[in-house]
Amino acid sequence: MAEHMDMREQAVNVAEAPLRDPRTVxxxxxxxxxxxxxxxFMRVLLRRLRNEGWHFDRPVFDIDERGVGVATYRVSGPQNTYTLVAFAHELDDSLRSDRVIAEAWDTTFTLCDGEVDAAQIERLSANVPKQEAGRVSDTEMVLSRANKSVRLFRHVVESLAAGAQPDATMIDEVGYLVRTTAVYGSGKFGAADRANWATRPEFTGSFQPEMLAVWLIRTFSVDLAEHMARVAAPATAVRLDPEIRRKLGVGNSTGLGMAPFLINHPRLINSWIAARETALARLRAIGTADDSTIRQFRLLARRAAKNADEWQVADERQMAKIERLRDDFTWIVARADELDTADAMPWDSFYREAEATLSLEGQEALVSLMMEPYGEIVDPLAACMHADEELAHRIDGKA
Known part of the structure; x- marks a missing residue:
């Protein structure tokens, strides 16, 4: 309840409908x-970086013709600077494994607090590639590693080297050039404890340093592919088309910590869900929607439907859910076309009809879509997506 009261304080004059029953959510x-x-989390971070005019550059890119070396990516904001140090390795295919017990990877990374010099890079080069077997210091915030999607990475390099763009179907099927097998933070293996940076404005919320690291890893993955294309054919190589680049993310090959995380962090989970539910309650309390908002929603609904048409997964159960979601989007688009500025409580009516008509996937896709035109009442809730998980009192071990 305390977390929900904090959310109400984020927008005093914003009306709210009742929250959905926790037994439903x-x-x-x-x-x-x-x-x-x-x-x-990632959208919260990128919105802040854009709004505050953060500056990005790449001071070091010392990668050889084999694709081995080091690069640094510097991010500078109003108060603080951070640097991702990326190490690229030559890895035999027989050693490439996404299992936790792996001991070698295509790429390894650390996000550093502040700028880095040659001495720090030298120290990190002896530890970061070892991951759990190495040690970082409290000047490093995140430790990570990633493997290439070998088939797509090779295809992208070969295409760019030939002066062409990669096949769009392959891009859609895979969606990433590298996939992380771990993203460690908050004191792991000697890295800075969360208390060292938790009060910084840019890291308000959850997992913001980790999101920053992953976003920069994505940038490095494209830079590495373009570099290897230039090495292969300097006379003909081209850069990746920005529209194709926008489709690339970072893969994730493991989620071992999710189950214990849900059990061990109930207050944090509550803050995440409460923020989303409060956003929905605010949307459902809106009396009318203007023409501009309705037109924007219709456009986004069609874009979301088109995006869902591109999803492909190997799992049969999930693919069946996606196919049902596509049908749900047909209904959402048609219902959006019926919206009118004269409608009373338009989003509450829309949601109630969806709840009775759509699958769970469709209902929750609609909730996300409804948020999009209303950044002014939704975005402030991101500041509430954290929790004080310290014990109310410490145990006196001397007693």
Missing amino acids: MRLARLGAFHQSRLS
């Missing part, structure tokens, strides 16, 4: 149907 089937939204 807190079910694994529904939680697993949540879609990305304005409150997703």
